[in-house]
Amino acid sequence: MPKYKRFRDTSVSERILDTMFLIAIGLGYLFAMGHLYFSNQGRDGEAGLSVEDVRIAYYGKHQQTRLGAALNGAMGGNLEFPEQKKIIFDWIEAGKDVDEFNDKVAPIFNESCVMCHSEASGMGLPPLTNYEEVLKLTEMDTGASIQSLVRVSHIHLFGIAFILFFVGRIFILCEMPIMVKRITVAIPFIAMLLDIFSWYITKVFPGFAYVVVISGALMGIAFGIQILVSLYQMWFYKPKTVPIEM
Numbered sequence: 001m002p003k004y005k006r007f008r009d010t011s012v013s014e015r016i017l018d019t020m021f022l023i024a025i026g027l028g029y030l031f032a033m034g035h036l037y038f039s040n041q042g043r044d045g046e047a048g049l050s051v052e053d054v055r056i057a058y059y060g061k062h063q064q065t066r067l068g069a070a071l072n073g074a075m076g077g078n079l080e081f082p083e084q085k086k087i088i089f090d091w092i093e094a095g096k097d098v099d100e101f102n103d104k105v106a107p108i109f110n111e112s113c114v115m116c117h118s119e120a121s122g123m124g125l126p127p128l129t130n131y132e133e134v135l136k137l138t139e140m141d142t143g144a145s146i147q148s149l150v151r152v153s154h155i156h157l158f159g160i161a162f163i164l165f166f167v168g169r170i171f172i173l174c175e176m177p178i179m180v181k182r183i184t185v186a187i188p189f190i191a192m193l194l195d196i197f198s199w200y201i202t203k204v205f206p207g208f209a210y211v212v213v214i215s216g217a218l219m220g221i222a223f224g225i226q227i228l229v230s231l232y233q234m235w236f237y238k239p240k241t242v243p244i245e246m
């Protein structure tokens with residue numbers, strides 16, 4: 001029967017090296033979570049990170065432009081007639097033609113909005129005095145671009161695969177039922193792949209934001225277990241039984 005290496009076969013220097021690596025990687029993971037929180041929380045207008053924030057990050061808010069959101073909210077009350085809202089929305093929907101803007105939309109803004117929304121007002125609000133300024137507030141929010149997802153995907157796959165590989169190499173020196181070990185080393189990789197693929201799927205099917213969150217959490221849990229169990233067994237665990245084959 002072949003003999004497989006366990007923590008008890010490692011030197012103290014090897015264990016110190018492993019411990020330092022696991023601590024650095026574990027802290028790195030916590031900072032990564034912090035970064036995830038700060039860069040995504042509040043996208044839905046509410047403090048804290050939610051599945052809705054994740055959905056908006058990848059799928060965007062298709063019906064939502066900053067101008068539309070404002071008109072559907074408090075700014076609608078500044079219009080002279082409620083029908084003017086439809087004129088503005090129709091103009092956005094029809095492709096934001098510049099002549100139509102000057103004909104129909106600009107007069108509304110000049111009448112009801114520019115007294116506050118202009119440089120001259122000194123209120124520091126986004127100005128609505130010409131076509132270009134208004135255009136900036138009417139871009140459809142379609143979430144992260146494919147280009148940026150591809151960039152983050154390749155960085156994630158290369159970087160995280162390395163981390164998971166080395167953490168997994170250390171973890172397989174633990175003693176535990178063999179099926180538990182086989183499954184635990186595979187889960188973070190599977191979860192990472194699922195997470196990354198579900199970013200793209202969420203761009204098309206916003207409901208997949210749940211899969212992004214669940215697979216991300218699953219990866220974190222399996223990864224955390226590997227680090228903690230390795231640290232524990234490396235220093236504190238005294239095997240009582242004959243080691244099982246690996």
Ligand code: HEC
Nearest residue numbers: 066067070074075078079109112113115116117125126137
């Ligand atoms: C009496 C001054 C006033 C008038 C008139 C006014 N606004 Fe505003 N507007 C504000 C203030 C103050 C805010 C920022 C606070 C808020 O969002 O409620 C704001 C915010 C906005 C925003 C959000 C900007 C962002 O950062 O996303 C938009 C868009 C907007 N207004 C459009 C309009 C339109 C269109 C009209 C005309 C129908 C209009 N406003 C009329 C004062 C005004």
